[in-house]
Each structure stands twice: as C-alpha cells, then as structure tokens.
Amino acid sequence: xxxxxxxxxxxxxxxxxxxxxxxxxxxxxxxxxxxxxxxxxxxxxxxxxxxxxxxxxxxxxxxxxxxxxxxxxxx
Numbered sequence: 001x002x003x004x005x006x007x008x009x010x011x012x013x014x015x016x017x018x019x020x021x022x023x024x025x026x027x028x029x030x031x032x033x034x035x036x037x038x039x040x041x042x043x044x045x046x047x048x049x050x051x052x053x054x055x056x057x058x059x060x061x062x063x064x065x066x067x068x069x070x071x072x073x074x075x
Contacts, residue, residue, distance in 0.1 A: 001048045009040050
C-alpha cells in the first residue's frame, strides 16, 4: 500500500513540477515541494497504520486557549 501511495505522488509530481521548472517559478516549486513532502509523509504514515492525532483537537486548542474564543459559561 505504501508503494502505491508513493507511486501516485510521483505521478502527481511529474504532472505538476515540469511546467513550473520550465517557467523558472522557483518560489512556487519550493512551496509545492514543501506541501508534497508534508502530505506524502502523512499519507505514508496513514497507509502504514500509524495512529495520527485528530486535527480538530489542535484547532479547538487554537480557538479556545490561544484566541480565547468560545461560548460564555454563564449569561
């Protein structure tokens, strides 16, 4: 399964990167490569059966603890 994930990502990269490199859009190549590495890492971990934390808990922490947004406890 992991080989299939890497193969599909390689095909996607071959469809995205050549035009950007030909047009010398180096910033876009760098950003897209960063996204590809991040998402490929998550996909390989998921395919490998590694339990990943829920992103909802991180978003909830950001909203409640960092931004101090939420419902008041008492009216």
